[in-house]
Amino acid sequence: MFKYFAYGLKVTSEIELDELIVRDFKGEADIEIVFGETPDQINGPDWYGDWWQANDYCLLCDFTDVIRALVSRNGKEVTLQVFTEDDFQLRSFIYGQVLSACLLLRGYFLLHGACVKIGDRAVGFCGSSGVGKSTLTLAFMEEGYTVYSDDVIALKVEGDKLMMHPGFPRLRVTKETMTRMSVRAADFENIDHFPTKLNYVKGFSFCSDEIELDELLILNPTDCTKPNIRNVSGWEKLNLFEEGHYRKSIEKLIYSEKDMLKRRTKIANIAKCHYLDRPNTYYCLMQMIDYINLKFHL
Structure with missing residues (x-):
């Protein structure tokens, strides 16, 4: 696992996030990003803006041909299913969409x-x-x-x-x-x-x-x-x-x-x-x- 620091939070990630600040730390991370299978949709309301769906337990975002991400309601656990081969594009979506969801869920x-x-x-x-x-x-x-x-x-x-x-x-x-x-x-x-x-x-x-x-x-x-x-x-x-x-x-x-x-x-x-x-x-x-x-x- 790679270890980083951003927005005052300790982040671990299975994907290398080149732009984040590398910082080693002990103990539990505030945000954990892993690869895995994600559902096509969750048991919740209709999609908001075609990208986001939510229920009481998680948020699901689906950026066609880039990633599908499942984010826990506490803003800690993130599961990514990746569809693009463009690493820079992937990181950009993580920074701009996924991390912002984690921050909002954590009260920022x-x-x-x-x-x-x-x-x-x-x-x-x-x-x-x-x-x-x-x-x-x-x-x-x-x-x-x-x-x-x-x-x-x-x-x-x-x-x-x-x-x-x-x-x-x-x-x-x-x-x-x-x-x-x-x-x-x-x-x-x-x-x-x-x-x-x-x-x-x-x-x-x-x-x-x-x-x-x-x-x-x-x-x-x-x-x-x-x-x-x-x-x-x-x-x-x-x-x-x-x-x-x-x-x-x-x-x-x-x-x-x-x-x-x-x-x-x-x-x-x-x-x-x-x-x-x-x-x-x-x-x-x-x-x-x-x-x-x-x-x-x-």
Whole structure:
């Protein structure tokens, strides 16, 4: 069995997961991934979005021609039946779908975004697809900043703090971003099953330690001429956590609408959020980095 660490959890796997952080440990794993036969369907409701089905005991996901995965309700046991010969595609589905299901089952709140270490503080970037979360993260990385996560911000409330559990060192950006930032093509590799993006393979500084999320910035292209910070509060903030949730379709199989609202409200009451307006005609990366550091005295 291979042993890894991600999102604050110990993971064992019969498949090698190259992107995860290798970490030896003793005792029981939090997530156990094994190969095995899986059922075509389970005794539960109709398929949700053609991919997911759930009952009181497990979740079943079926990604045609890639994998079928059975995930226990405690988010610990994962059985994979593999149909693809593309190892990278297989790992991508495990990271993006299977692990996110395990996290949601274990009570994590997942946001679609990225997070970097600025000084001794964690600052997250959220916003709609294509708004530039990974681009800004890459710009911070190129300036020598440490990354906590990309694509998924995994959160848990601990007392009166909102704690962020870093994932693993991975970054995906569009070809347009690569061209805009004049970075070397050798630093990237193509993703066959996701042709609009490239996988960043250059080594970078990554931190896996749990940390309090100090600030969440919502990237927002506008008609402004320079970066600008605006506070977010009340219902507007709650709606942001509704819109920015990662894998909401899976969450709906685990929690009732009432419980999902409670989860979002609890997170929103603690989180410090601001809009980060930027010009929509061009991406002023260095200006944004300088502005963030100055505005929050980081």
